[in-house]
Amino acid sequence: MTTMRDINIMDFSSIFQSISGQKRTGTLRVVGPDDEKLIYFNRGNVELVLAKQRKFLLGEALVKYGKLEKEQLEEALSEQRKSGKELGKVLVEMGLLSERDIQEAVAFQITEEVCDIFSWERVDCQFLEDEVVPEIQKILDEGIRVAVNAESLIMEAARRIDEWEIIKKLVPSTKDVFQATPASFHYFQEEGWDAEREVLSLIDGVRDVEEVIQKARMPKFDALKILHKLVSNKEIEPVPAPRLVELGLRFSNEGNLRKAIRLFERAEELGVEGLEVDHKLAKAYEAVGNVKKAVEKYLAYARRKEQQGDLDSAVYAYGRIINLQPDELRWHKRLIEVLIKQGRKEEVVRQARKLEEKFLARNQKDEAVALWKRIQQMAPDLPVTYEALSKLHLKFDETVQAIIELENLAGLLLMRGEKEQAVKVFRRILQLDDECVQARMSLAATLADLGQTKQALSEYSKLSEMLQRTGILQDGGNMAFLLDIYRKMADLEPQNLDVRWRLAEAYLSSGNKEGALQTLQEMLDILRSQRDNKEELVKVLEKMSQLSPDDEEVLLKLGDAYADCGMSQQAIKVYERLALAAMQRGNYEEALALCQKCRRVEPLRIDTFRLMAEIYGQLGDTERQAEFYRQIAWLYIAMEHYDAAEDALVRASELQSADLGTLLLLAEIYKKRKKKDKVKSLLSRLARTAVKQRDLGLAARFISELERLGLSDDSVTEIKNQLKVLQTRLEEAEKLPVIERPASSRIFSSIPGIRIIKPKKERTNPEGGQPSDSQPQRQFE
Template sequence: MSLPADFLLGTPPMSLQGDLSTLDLSGLLQNLESAQKQGLLTIRSESGEAKLFFEKGRLALFTSPGRAPLMDMLVASGTVAASDMELAKKRAKRGKKRVGEALVAKGVLSEGGLKEFATARLLDEACELIAIGGGAFEFTEGGIPRRAFDPEERALKLALASGPLLLESARREDQWKLIRDRVPSDAIHYVVQHPPRDPETPEAAELLANVVSMLDGTRSVAEVVAGFPHRLFEVYQLLADLADAHVLRMASPSDMNRLVQEIARKDSKRAWAILQRGLLTHPLSPNLLMTKAMIAQDIGELEEAAEALKVLVHQHLHCGETELALEGIERLKGLDPDDAFVWERSYELALQDKRKSDVLRDGKRLVELYRGPGLFKKAVVVLENLVEMDPGSWELVIDLAKNRADGGDRAAAVAELEKFGSVRLEKEEYALARRIYEEILNLDPDHAGAKATVSSIKSGELARRIEHRKKVRARVAAFFGVIATCLWLGYESSARRAYVGATHEIGRERWIEKRHYLEAIDAFETIRVDYRFSTTALYDVRRQLEQLRTKQELKEREQN
């Protein structure tokens, strides 16, 4: 897109609108300069609205939302001391003149120096705008709008020609790629590892000295650059050159941690700010996280302290450092006793290590925390583990039943209590059984079995019935014991008679004297098989068989 001829050549004043996607800003600036236009160029983009005023085609003024006044920038950059600026403002007010004039009149800085400062700032801002490139534009011919621009800058009558401006912008665009290769993030903190070479000019040496003095690890790149608001690009380029020459190195987590701890002794707020920036670059540094937890606790930022400790606990668990993780968890419990995350980790570790007392303690606390927001099902899972670990605890069983019921599973809750109550009754723990069945009635007031059981316990009828059943069981057991004894005696007597008969037969037939050992073995083997559970077979018959088999073996060896 090119500008209309009637706009470039014509009078009266005209306005022009368009989009920088069809006419780039560089071409627009060149056209305005060639036509010697005076007026306001407004550019609206995603980054906001910028206004530029042109005098005879040259850029004279710039403003955007939030842009600091020129006098404030002089103080922020250290060019003018705050005290000198205050005096200059008072003199300017009394003499009805500009603050810049008052500064020059008192010799705080020269008129050329003031204009150079403002020109450098304008150049930085214009180059940045050209680099952004996109957006809609509108140019309106005319004079300077009232109150649109800084009056101190208006008084300096700045004028940037488009040719040098565009050349500088192109140079910077190429340089930015190299700068970002060497200084990849504005959040980085640098420290000087060896002295840089001396620059060729005094002006460059002064800038280098000022920049190096700020590179002590306590400031990010963004903070260092912010100290030179009128020379942003120069400082970025200087930092890139120093990094490329290995004069600088990125501050390590240990460097940052040491600096933060040193500063925290005098200024905890500043230490906290530096620490936060250090964690942007090294978010998982154990030392920085531990220091964050300590400083945060000291300055009352308990949530921040807990956040840092949680990350540390996670790291320790990931690395298998259980003891360190437990130390962090105990600290977290002190910071926020109601944090379910902390008790969950503690409970899981106790389960893993089979520490029963800790499992019960942490599990009970976790159940309390789950019940508050109505997480009954999660509470039930924990209580099931606790009951399994301590099945005799009626408090845990009742708590489990209550949480089941509150979670909507009333039938399972009642069944759990009935099972536990019946065991208490069998053990004749009537007081505890009564409480359990009363709890069943709290959950299910119409439960007939629970009503009857509670009534029987109260009246003593249940105890009498149980005692009667015990007596009946004892009598039945005695009766069957007598029968079993009689049967056993008969069995044993039969075995003994068979043994005596076999012994007589062996003697009568003289099998031992005749060395007919196999016949004797057969006689005793029959008794062993027929009466294998009798004491006669287990002892007497076994002994006879061992002796006869030994004699048979000797006989067979003699024959061979």
């Protein structure tokens, strides 16, 4: 079997000659634009030609060839029906024709059909070697056999082609319909015009040229020549295109679709506007099963309607094309594009899903993706396109691409204000990739917008944990991202201290100390209203002091917080540090105030007293300085640290050398520590002082104490003698009128002998509750 497609008629001539020249036997199938013919070759000669659109009727061929009248044919057919014999045998038996007449009629029919093929422009050929198709075999079995030389057929066809070129100038198409004019009437009034009358009798404004030449009882070409003559003489004229359309509709309604098609085709060739000829042709072609031509016309109709803006009609036409050629997917694509222009989104989706199925059935995944992408470009606000693409990518394990489409879908939903739906999409993304940062960030933000604070915080928290766990925070950009997360969390729940701690730490990790301090300050403001959260306040202030160790305001707040929490040592440490800093600046009043804070925390802290003594020393207030040294001494005495008490009292005595109470207490310390020399020196000095101040009783007691301690020597004896002299003088003075005792003697007479004892209970003074030198813990003997 040899097949050649879409060849021109000259090539067909070569094929025809080749089969004949090679003496081949078989059937040549020839398919033209409007018909199909079967040519049977037997050893290179043509024995029979059948047209698909016309049955081979021997009787008609005999009538047309002029071998038989119609009445004779009717009589023969009647006899045939009675006898059941082949028509050819009946005609011979009736004596109407010879076998040669019949063979000539068949040869005539072969010539007509083959020459007709040579008028086609392009054909498809298929030669079936040594095959006789059933239709031909049936006729051959009736005994009708001729052998027509192929070369003669080609020569006859060539001659007719040349003449046809002349005829076509006036009869351009066998589809034309003609109607007679009054100029033709003379043929029916005059003798000798049988052929013209035969043709004119067939011209009725309905039959086309093909029908006329088929029915005329003469060779086709003879009929064509007569038509040419009649047109040339203006004895017939062509029916205009609109009338052809009317006729086509009539025949279409009557069911004669092939006739209607020829009329519509010629009307279209002539050019007619506004009568929807392409649509009529498309429906007619579809009805007769000519899918190729139906698609061509529906396509032309669809494109024309698109240009005119009649998109409904275009959609209809593309729909018909898809039904006719379901596997031709490009028109399905075009249908979707037109539907998008119409805004028919639901139909777009429906058709796109159908087309997607076709692509996938062919394993054309990329085409399916491109389809939805194209729809996305044309209708970016259509959520279903993103859904479809994500499902496609998931179907082929392309998770990343699926997530991208879902992210785009969520973004679209947010733009449209459909936040609840966007949340669902974000959750779907996280089901695919739990560590998708952008999806979780967007989910948290959307939940926050919806007022679902608790869930938003949970998502932000998961995100921060994920960033820390995966180690991507080493990148500075990611640290900024983490900061943004914590800021959002803090905005959502301002009172959440844990979040703010994380925010502060994140600032520190990124090197932003100022940001951390600002966050800690915000925490401080929050804690001021939470009086029962003292420990947290301490932690915040400790962190602030670490970041700004020289910020005295922060340190002072920290000291107060320590004190409020009962953390005495930490509070005192801070206060003393601040006091020393104040002293370095020369701000002694501030230093004293800080020391007072220390005393409120720990009233009997010796270091605080010593610091205050130092401060008063810097102020030049020796009286207060000495007083604090005396208080230090008493504290050491209470602890039985007599050496330290001695040092404090020495300092006090150096500052106030005439303060008798300090000296007496110092003397007791010396005795306690068995420092006889120092006791002797101090009591001797006191005794001399008393003598100088003429306080005889006090001087006598100091001397008596020295003697009791066994410390009497020449110097003591000398003081004692001085006392005696003074006593003598005073006795003599008493004999004198109005001599008053010195005021100072009242002071000395009030100081009896003392001994040191441990205090049973702390006593306070008005300044701060500490013992003072004016209130010594002592017992006079």
